[in-house]
Amino acid sequence: MPGERIYEDLTLVRRRARAAFWTVAALIVLVLAYYWKVQVFDNAKFARMAEANRTRIRTLAAPRGLVLDRNREILADNRASFKVSLVREHVGDMDAMFASVSRLLGLDEATLRERVELHKDLPLFEPIVVADGLDADAVAPIESRRLEHPELVVESEPQRHYPKGRRAAHVLGYLQERTAEELRAGGAKRMRAGEMVGRAGVERQYDDILRGQDGSVVEVVDSLGRVQYEQAHEFPAQGAEVVLTLDDRLQELAEAALEGREGVVVALAPDSGEVLALASSPTFDPNRFITRFTPAEWRDLINDPLSPLENRAIRGLYAPGSIFKLVMSLGGLAEGSITPATTVYCSGATRIYGALRHCWFEPGHGAMDLSDAIKNSCNIYFYKLGQSMDIDTIAGAARRLGLGRATGIDLAGEKDGLVPDRAWKKAALGEPWFPGETISVAIGQGQLQVTPVQVAALTAAIARRGRPGPAPHLFRSSPKVDAPTGPEAPDGPAAAAAAEPLLPASAFESVIAGMWRSANDGGTGQGARVEGFDVCGKTGSTQVMSRESAAKLAQSGREVKTHSWFSGFAPRERPRLVVTVLVEYGGGGGATAAPVAGRIFARFRELEPR
Amino acid sequence: MISIDRRLVREIDWVLLGLVLLQSLIGVFFIYSSSRFLAGDFYVRQLVWIGISLAVLVFVVAVDYKFFVSLAPYFYVLIAAVLAATLFFARIVAGTRSWITLGLMRLQPSELAKIVMILVFARLFAEYKSPMLTLPRTLWALAIAGLPMLLIVLQPDLGTAMTFAAVVGGAFLLAGLKRKTIALFVVVGLLGGVGVWNLALKDYQKRRITTLVNPQGDPRGSGYQVIQSRIAIGSGGFSGTGFMKGTQSQLRFLPARHTDFIFSVIGEEAGFLGVFAVAALYLALLARMFLSVAAARDRAGVYIVFMASLLIAFQFLVNIMMVVGLFPVVGITLPFLSYGGSSLLASFAACGLVLNVKMRRFANV
Numbered sequence: 001m002p003g004e005r006i007y008e009d010l011t012l013v014r015r016r017a018r019a020a021f022w023t024v025a026a027l028i029v030l031v032l033a034y035y036w037k038v039q040v041f042d043n044a045k046f047a048r049m050a051e052a053n054r055t056r057i058r059t060l061a062a063p064r065g066l067v068l069d070r071n072r073e074i075l076a077d078n079r080a081s082f083k084v085s086l087v088r089e090h091v092g093d094m095d096a097m098f099a100s101v102s103r104l105l106g107l108d109e110a111t112l113r114e115r116v117e118l119h120k121d122l123p124l125f126e127p128i129v130v131a132d133g134l135d136a137d138a139v140a141p142i143e144s145r146r147l148e149h150p151e152l153v154v155e156s157e158p159q160r161h162y163p164k165g166r167r168a169a170h171v172l173g174y175l176q177e178r179t180a181e182e183l184r185a186g187g188a189k190r191m192r193a194g195e196m197v198g199r200a201g202v203e204r205q206y207d208d209i210l211r212g213q214d215g216s217v218v219e220v221v222d223s224l225g226r227v228q229y230e231q232a233h234e235f236p237a238q239g240a241e242v243v244l245t246l247d248d249r250l251q252e253l254a255e256a257a258l259e260g261r262e263g264v265v266v267a268l269a270p271d272s273g274e275v276l277a278l279a280s281s282p283t284f285d286p287n288r289f290i291t292r293f294t295p296a297e298w299r300d301l302i303n304d305p306l307s308p309l310e311n312r313a314i315r316g317l318y319a320p321g322s323i324f325k326l327v328m329s330l331g332g333l334a335e336g337s338i339t340p341a342t343t344v345y346c347s348g349a350t351r352i353y354g355a356l357r358h359c360w361f362e363p364g365h366g367a368m369d370l371s372d373a374i375k376n377s378c379n380i381y382f383y384k385l386g387q388s389m390d391i392d393t394i395a396g397a398a399r400r401l402g403l404g405r406a407t408g409i410d411l412a413g414e415k416d417g418l419v420p421d422r423a424w425k426k427a428a429l430g431e432p433w434f435p436g437e438t439i440s441v442a443i444g445q446g447q448l449q450v451t452p453v454q455v456a457a458l459t460a461a462i463a464r465r466g467r468p469g470p471a472p473h474l475f476r477s478s479p480k481v482d483a484p485t486g487p488e489a490p491d492g493p494a495a496a497a498a499a500e501p502l503l504p505a506s507a508f509e510s511v512i513a514g515m516w517r518s519a520n521d522g523g524t525g526q527g528a529r530v531e532g533f534d535v536c537g538k539t540g541s542t543q544v545m546s547r548e549s550a551a552k553l554a555q556s557g558r559e560v561k562t563h564s565w566f567s568g569f570a571p572r573e574r575p576r577l578v579v580t581v582l583v584e585y586g587g588g589g590g591a592t593a594a595p596v597a598g599r600i601f602a603r604f605r606e607l608e609p610r
Numbered sequence: 611m612i613s614i615d616r617r618l619v620r621e622i623d624w625v626l627l628g629l630v631l632l633q634s635l636i637g638v639f640f641i642y643s644s645s646r647f648l649a650g651d652f653y654v655r656q657l658v659w660i661g662i663s664l665a666v667l668v669f670v671v672a673v674d675y676k677f678f679v680s681l682a683p684y685f686y687v688l689i690a691a692v693l694a695a696t697l698f699f700a701r702i703v704a705g706t707r708s709w710i711t712l713g714l715m716r717l718q719p720s721e722l723a724k725i726v727m728i729l730v731f732a733r734l735f736a737e738y739k740s741p742m743l744t745l746p747r748t749l750w751a752l753a754i755a756g757l758p759m760l761l762i763v764l765q766p767d768l769g770t771a772m773t774f775a776a777v778v779g780g781a782f783l784l785a786g787l788k789r790k791t792i793a794l795f796v797v798v799g800l801l802g803g804v805g806v807w808n809l810a811l812k813d814y815q816k817r818r819i820t821t822l823v824n825p826q827g828d829p830r831g832s833g834y835q836v837i838q839s840r841i842a843i844g845s846g847g848f849s850g851t852g853f854m855k856g857t858q859s860q861l862r863f864l865p866a867r868h869t870d871f872i873f874s875v876i877g878e879e880a881g882f883l884g885v886f887a888v889a890a891l892y893l894a895l896l897a898r899m900f901l902s903v904a905a906a907r908d909r910a911g912v913y914i915v916f917m918a919s920l921l922i923a924f925q926f927l928v929n930i931m932m933v934v935g936l937f938p939v940v941g942i943t944l945p946f947l948s949y950g951g952s953s954l955l956a957s958f959a960a961c962g963l964v965l966n967v968k969m970r971r972f973a974n975v
Binding site (some may be wrong): 009010012013014016017018021024027028031032034035036038039040042043045046047049050051053054090220221222223335595 | 896927
């Protein structure tokens with residue numbers, strides 16, 4: 001035994017050393033037990049974490065479907081572009097990042113901060129788009145500094161493009177980035193941060209059709225986020241195309257006619273309700289929306305006093321003026337207050353309920369039957385008619401012709417307008433109806449409010465001689481939709497209202513006769529006359545201020561301008577086109593609006609001679 | 611003085627030496643797996659260092675440990691001077707002044723200081739034959755240990771300082787401490803701990819300790835290493851993801867893969883089986899080392915064997931606890947397996963001392 005050779009007593013220290021070893025051995029076993037727990041029991045959890053660590057799912061944005069006009073002219077398509085996003089999770093020092101990234105992207109720092117601030121509620125790992133619409137040259141310097149900027153992600157993305165710029169902007173609408181609130185609300189709908197969605201117009205109305213199915217790619221990345229290889233690829237599917245009823249050639253003309261003014265042109269086919277042109281001026285360039293606005297740019301746009309974003313055709317509320325005389329005539333004939341032969345003598349002025357009321361034509365029109373009164377837009381005739389009709393009867397006729405209620409056109413945000421009657425006044429103002437107010441309504445003034453598209457629908461109903469017809473609509477077809485017309489098109493409320501004809505066709509004929517004479521027989525609408533096309537129409541000029549202040553203005557030598565209306569159809573028999581024109585502060589309807597309509601009728605006849 | 615006679619060579623514990631080399635080679639494999647995509651051929655360098663360390667081991671074995679022990683005071687003065695000089699002249703690597711450059715080699719004097727302390731304490735305590743240390747002697751020993759330790763703390767290298775403290779503390783326990791002295795140590799230790807926490811620890815060191823309690827509290831900062839390391843080990847499962855197939859190490863999520871966290875790579879790529887195998891080999895090695903105390907012919911030999919064994923055991927335990935999140939990340943390498951020349955050299959030298967003591971059990975004084 002070695003112990004025998006030892007001349008020192010080392011028993012104690014040896015025992016202590018052995019004890020130390022067994023302590024160490026016991027600790028090792030305990031630690032191994034913990035490794036067993038981590039590696040065997042918790043393996044699934046950690047394996048998942050390792051997987052999440054190394055893989056990154058990148059969305060491949062689907063291109064939106066094309067929007068085409070009725071002749072398959074492209075109104076909206078896509079083009080390749082790059083966008084740069086920022087992932088805050090990978091930012092060390094925010095301030096330093098703002099300084100260097102703004103320099104790199106050529107943005108000013110405040111703008112960059114504002115963009116990031118806008119999305120500050122998103123989770124840190126969600127990329128925030130800070131620049132887009134870039135071409136390959138613009139992203140090259142960013143790609144080359146990838147290591148210095150692990151927080152920047154450059155992706156190519158199909159970007160919505162409107163090749164004709166401002167053309168049909170109000171019909172097409174625009175796209176905007178999904179808001180943080182929408183993302184949070186989530187829901188069943190597929191959505192992702194930075195995604196552009198339709199916010200107005202057709203882009204919004206048919207977003208579900210136009211929006212494609214995003215693809216995805218699973219990327220395997222290293223700890224610096226550098227892509228090592230791609231694992232799975234699901235290709236994006238483009239959204240389906242939408243063919244609109246618009247005719248780009250008419251649309252172009254309509255917009256050119258409104259250039260520099262505020263106003264509306266609506267052209268539609270009376271039998272099908274198909275909208276061939278819908279222009280609202282001033283307008284905007286939807287391409288501008290694609291590159292994400294800063295809040296300041298957005299504020300400037302919505303605070304523009306001329307509100308270029310507002311689609312006046314469906315949201316502009318105007319007094320119908322003399323256009324309403326058509327409703328009065330049809331209502332009067334229906335109720336029996338007048339017959340086509342009823343004659344009224346116009347001396348230029350008349351006293352009604354103790355107040356002197358003037359005709360717009362001071363010398364007076366003389367003796368007039370219904371068609372003369374419509375042709376000359378004689379106020380006196382309709383004052384008298386208003387005197388003999390009850391406001392509720394007038395309101396009933398107006399409603400049956402589609403006023404006071406949205407037409408149901410397939411654009412969001414359409415307004416109802418207002419047809420006043422006793423019940424409305426009681427409810428809204430708490431006052432009884434005064435007979436004098438009926439007189440104002442009789443010439444389309446007072447509290448009456450209509451939208452241009454309602455006037456177009458009303459004109460279409462007259463052109464159809466009261467036969468029911470589909471509501472105005474823009475959707476023509478899409479491979480994704482089985483029905484020949486749009487999801488909302490044919491059964492709009494206007495169609496339901498017209499289901500019951502207001503009158504026998506003969507009553508319409510006498511009103512139409514007046515409308516024909518207005519354009520073709522030296523009436524107020526002669527500016528709309530097109531040789532050989534039998535335009536039938538009605539003008540309107542609406543006071544935008546009281547007659548008294550207008551008189552004062554005129555005395556002081558200032559020009560008094562009124563809103564200018566024209567609405568009509570052509571040809572007289574088997575009408576094919578309805579045109580409604582409104583020009584704000586355009587002066588007399590005959591002088592401004594009717595010639596615009598005339599140009600549209602003429603062009604249509606040229607395009608579709610039949 | 612340098613005499614290797616055949617009788618002595620026969621007495622060398624070849625099993626112990628074999629275990630050391632086996633561990634080192636396992637280390638080379640996983641260093642290769644985790645660093646082959648980095649410039650610098652770390653596994654080749656590690657092989658070179660194994661060769662150098664083996665040469666040093668042979669030298670350590672060849673000289674009677676009694677001679678080393680007799681030179682301990684000179685070593686002590688020398689290493690204290692080098693540590694002090696390191697503070698002034700060393701390059702800052704990873705935030706610490708721990709490295710000095712000698713020609714082609716970079717060395718960590720603090721690693722060598724551990725070996726020196728083994729010899730110093732063997733000499734110091736070999737003379738105390740009473741079962742318990744007296745207080746004055748305890749304080750004297752503490753002062754001797756305290757100077758190099760202070761210099762290491764100043765670098766700052768918390769891990770090495772801790773190892774240092776553990777080995778010295780082990781020597782005290784072996785020498786025997788009175789209850790009163792232990793109580794005094796505990797009180798002073800607690801007060802000192804609070805003082806160090808408030809005054810001496812740098813923020814990053816404090817964070818490492820708080821991270822142990824809550825690694826998710828700072829997932830991108832000091833918690834990152836522990837989280838990634840745990841993911842690596844946990845995702846290895848029972849049998850591992852396969853050699854060179856661990857995503858955590860191959861895709862560089864795991865920090866310090868080939869150095870301090872080499873055991874996580876083993877855990878990921880070789881699974882629990884690999885962990886168990888390495889731990890079993892370690893246990894065998896430690897048993898062989900610790901139980902060599904029975905073969906020491908004198909008190910100095912017992913201290914050398916015990917402190918050398920404790921040095922390896924402490925680093926092993928702390929490292930495998932650290933990488934799995936049971937201990938703060940303090941920068942302690944896994945002896946024999948982690949990449950790094952100084953660490954390898956110190957570990958081989960420690961084993962050399964054990965072999966030295968063991969093979970000379972029959973030698974005449």
